[in-house]
Amino acid sequence: MKRATELRSLSKDHHRALVIAKRAKQFNIECETTLANIWMEIEIYYSTELESHFRIEETYIAPHLESPGEIELIKKLYKEHDEIRCYFSPESTRTATDLSDFGKLLEQHVRFEERELFNLAQNSLSPDALASLEEICNKQ
Numbered sequence: 001m002k003r004a005t006e007l008r009s010l011s012k013d014h015h016r017a018l019v020i021a022k023r024a025k026q027f028n029i030e031c032e033t034t035l036a037n038i039w040m041e042i043e044i045y046y047s048t049e050l051e052s053h054f055r056i057e058e059t060y061i062a063p064h065l066e067s068p069g070e071i072e073l074i075k076k077l078y079k080e081h082d083e084i085r086c087y088f089s090p091e092s093t094r095t096a097t098d099l100s101d102f103g104k105l106l107e108q109h110v111r112f113e114e115r116e117l118f119n120l121a122q123n124s125l126s127p128d129a130l131a132s133l134e135e136i137c138n139k140q
Contacts, residue, residue, distance in 0.1 A: 013053045013137075014110045020045055021110065024103025027096060039094045042102070046088050054081045057113075060133050061121050070120060077117060080109045 020042060027038055058081065062074050086092060087102050122130065 013049065014114060016045070016049065017053075017106055017110050021103040021107035024099045024106070026103075027099050035094065035096055035099065038099060042099075043088060046084075050084070054085075056133070056137060057081075057117075060136060061117070061125075064125055064129065065117075065120055073116060073120065076112065080105070080112065084109065 023038065024042065027035065057077065062077055066074055083105055084102070087098065092098070125133070
């Protein structure tokens with residue numbers, strides 16, 4: 001039973017990501033908060049939380065799941081991380097459409113991890129590996 005909750009720290013990160021995604025998708029140009037302010041909030045979230053979340057997944061989860069049958073799942077993880085990172089490159093734009101697209105992508109990515117990646121990790125990684133991963137997450 002404990003195995004199913006071993007990735008709880010990463011799942012807690014997902015709650016915050018879903019809140020950010022919803023806010024991005026529901027941005028209304030007529031509301032008080034300006035587009036620039038929302039993008040600034042999201043950029044802070046990305047640099048302080050999301051990028052470290054990605055590094056944990058890429059460093060401690062993905063390499064252990066790269067069995068021949070799971071390569072496509074891992075490719076999807078990296079592809080979505082790269083797509084999200086593109087929103088924070090110096091060349092990226094900060095339009096309302098970009099904000100909505102970012103929100104959709106972030107939500108889709110969180111759902112993918114919750115429904116597929118984390119289930120695979122919980123069933124594939126040893127209890128010791130899961131406990132180590134939880135420790136790493138708690139230190140971030």
